[in-house]
Amino acid sequence: MKYILPGFLVALLLLMALSVTAIAQEQDETVGEDVDTLMQPIEQEPPPKPVITAGEDRPNDNGHKLTIYWDYPQEATGKIDYFEVYRAESPDGEFKLRGTSPSNYFEYFDIGDSDENAEDYLENDKDLYYKVVAVVEDGPSSESDVAGPYHAVGQWFHTGKVPVMIAVIIFAMFTIYFIQSARKGKDLFVRPLAGIEAVDEAIGRATEMGKPILYVLGIGTAADIATIASFTILGRVAKKVAEYQTDLIVPCYDAIVMSVAQDVVKSAYLEAGRPDQYSDDQVFFVTNAQFAYVAGVNGIMVRDLPATNFYLGYFAAESLILAETGNSIGAIQIAGTDQVTQIPFFVVACDYTLIGEELYAASAYLGRDPLLLGSLKAEDWGKAIFMVLLAFGVLAVAFGWEGFREIVRVNL
Amino acid sequence: MSKTKMTAWVVFAFVIIAFAVSVALKGALVTVGAFLTLFIFSFLYKDNPYYKFAEHLFVGVSAAYWMCMGFWGTMVPNLFGKLYPPMVGGVLPALKDNPAEPFMIIPLILGILLLMRLAPNAGWISRWALAFIVGTTAGLNLVRYLRSDFIQQINNTTFSLYISSAAGFDFGQTMSNIVIFIGVLCGLIYFFFSKEHKGAFGAGARVGIIVLMVTFGASFGYTVMARISLLVGRMQFLFGDWLGMIK
Amino acid sequence: MANNEVQNQSLIEKLQLIDRRIIFVFIACAVVIPLLVGATMEEETTPIVQAFFDYVENLPEDSRVLLSFDYGPTTAPEIQPMADAIVRHCAERKCKLYMMAVWATGHNLTGETIVNVLNPEFPDYKYGEEYVNLGYKAGNQGLIRLLLVDFKRMYSTDAAGTAIDSIPMMENINNLKNFDLIVSFGGGFPGIKEWVLYAGDPGNVPVGGGCTAVSAPLLYPYYPNQLIGLLGGAKGAAEYENALITAYPQYENKRMAGMSLMVSQTVSHMVIIFFIIFGNVLYFLHRSKQKANGIEGGQS
């Protein structure tokens, strides 16, 4: 068992290395040189003809795009001003101008619209013909032969996203593995988190003081991960609150969040054996305008004077307004968010702060549910993999193997 | 009449007179904006009836504002307009001739299911709609976070520790890169949940929290500038647009 | 004696828990007073800003300057003063101004500069002859690359929908190389860096920029080879305004947004720093008192 996980790591690296060789080969690097800014004197003779060499579908997309390549004598590029690219649906059909390309740039990326009704719709799997014109503004231009047919096609799999797929699979396996082992009753150690341990104390304090508890879910939607983590914590808090018979106030920003929070609190009260204590007036909607919500919550704070404030979820600029108002009424404040920009304000103005990932972990901590704890272990392994990859990557770059960076690149 | 009550009435009379004078001199619109601004600022002193007024007005108006935006911006063009285009022909003539999209009946049903929670015994039905929303975004988040927060970050942090520029070995840049590398590693160690923070691991976690704290201090200090700019903007409104005291 | 000690200590404690409203009053004064007295701060112009200024100063009459407004409302308080100052300067030099945006949010801010600076201060500037607002186009750096080759393919109309060929000042504009100077406001993506990489370098057009203080350090390396100059944050704006006043004394009595913003910023930062230091001094006084009083005092 012990060697399985390290073995995974090695296998992962090998797999990535293989996939990358494929990706690296597909990448064409065509870098334009400096454009000649001086206009050449007018040539009477027409410039040489461009020769279309290829028309390729761009990989990893939904089609509707073609790249046209052509050859042109390097020494003649100074004589022409630019290239024009034309497209038609049959070799002798009507050629329409698609666009231009600088004189030193021998390719054109024909981006068609994917909407059938759009003017420049480029249909997939259809024969398309191209010609390229080397244009001299004040003299005769020359035209290439018609080339084609070329096809644009959509792909079933985006090869540039292979690293993401590998990561998804590996991570899902880790999670399932640890959840399984947790189910079997394997004891998992988790280190203490100050913010979590303060929860009980904070609820107790409010009970002693006979003051309510304010729980703010932030301004996220019910689908934000931070809000979902906060629902679980709300459930635990509500249960304790019901047991202690303290008041709980949950003002909501999003209507769906409100519906969910009502369900969460209601079932927590039920679990605590006090369903009669619950009322929909405890969990209510304020408004879904950011600062109007803050104004409302501020008002609740200074009028209902909660002894404990929880700010757990998604927060933006309002974090500090809430935390400072809460501080002015002398409440104990426990905050947590995954918004990197707001963490400093909570750290500064609140008593306890769950930093980023700790917020997600908190639900597992409070519940002590082996299944949730198992996924914490999987997260730790994810971090370990990251650290290994990082160390490996830095070494690889130090020894001049830039290919490693290609492995972990997502090509869009 | 008690003294506090007396003061309150005097203040109230003063506010009303000031409001009237301002309407007469500067026009109603800018006056309303200015007084509401002042009402909100009064919260800094303490909670008071004027703040309460502004707050409650703000809540009511903003809730209705977003409801209307949601209705005209989403429901009409994206739901009714797609289900049965002629229905919205009166308000959005551009959509009238689009073909109907019967699929759009699904969100309508889910939306109605969601409203079922108002019915006393059918609350559980609304969970279908919630499951739909959460499921959709959970899947989306899974790949999005893995890509941008995990794989992309490895790529960004994998750089050469040793930097040499045209002028030779760049000591400062090399040191900076080493600090970033160690900072990221130690920061991650701090976030380990299933391992006790002691020994070498604990030292790593300690360095991690130090780096985090320096960052929090710096971000805090950095934001001061942006917040002061906001206040300057409000003050320009009050003293410039309203009172005309700024040239 | 002991009584006195207790009183001293309680004074320190009281000060430590100073009513935050006192801090609020200080902050409000720090912002309002500079605004009211119209105080401005002499920001000595640094070489990187002076170089920019000199370049504009030496532009001949009727030079064509492309101004790209690549920022949003959140950074507007910082960047708008730069845009205003540079538009003023260009208008003093009688340059032709072409305004556009590669950020969707930039379009409204372009209008603000036109309404607040160009129209009132330079009433002779006629739309379509001396200045034009081309508006926003999507495409990010791709747009810039296209403009380098063919300007009118992307901009077939101006922001108001007027056909581009009916605008007199657009007559000789075929690509970005026809401009004498490109100025990009905003250091985000796409922004100054993209203008340098996709227009300035390949097209050999001089590029200058103005950006927030945050992004300035990332852009300094491009000066002086790829950027003719750079204004960083409110400080950069104030420096440019200073240079402008030195060269055009008629602006001396004009309120300069960047300079007055700098005063408010500096004073309020000083206020906050003062309170932080004050708080720490009190804290240490308090702690040393506690130590002197032994554990007993420490618990009181």
Added chain:
Amino acid sequence: MVFTVSLFMVIQYFVPLDSWAWMYQYLIDWTIIIGVFALLLGIWSLLRVNWGKISRRSENWGYAVITLVGLFVMLIFGFFPGGGNLNNYVYEHFFFYILVPIQATMFSLLAFFIASAAFRAFRARSVLATLLLIAGLVIMIRFVPMGPLSEPISDLASWILKVPNLAAKRAIIIGIGLGAVATALKIMLGIERAYLGRD
């Protein structure tokens, strides 16, 4: 249900075909539409709470009247506009002269709160608090003219912003990324069910 739609969202990420993109677009559209239905629930809750306050004549019930008046005036003018757009006089002016100024002012309160928070929390109580304090001071002091000291201070400030700042943010982001992925997986697998109201 949850598993199916979330699995679809995962797979669609890897498939660039048009048909999949359409389905993706539909799903996203649907979630937005359902969100608008939910707003009705929100308005209902708002009415309920405020009406409750008024009928109980509880403290401050008068302000609940203000909320409801604001709500109804805005709703009436929002729903009976001239021709289906929201460009009617009352609606627009309520927006520009009530919502916008209050919103901007609430936001600017931060200038005050950031100062009071700094005064209270930036104390050298412990090693960590001292680090917080010093880093904050170094960044803020850039604005104060300090003569010859200015240059090294602004260099140090930009170093802090570029180096430790970057490292810490990256560590936090990676942690958040992993935590978010784990939560998403838990939802897909049906382990995390708190959002359904039972746990």
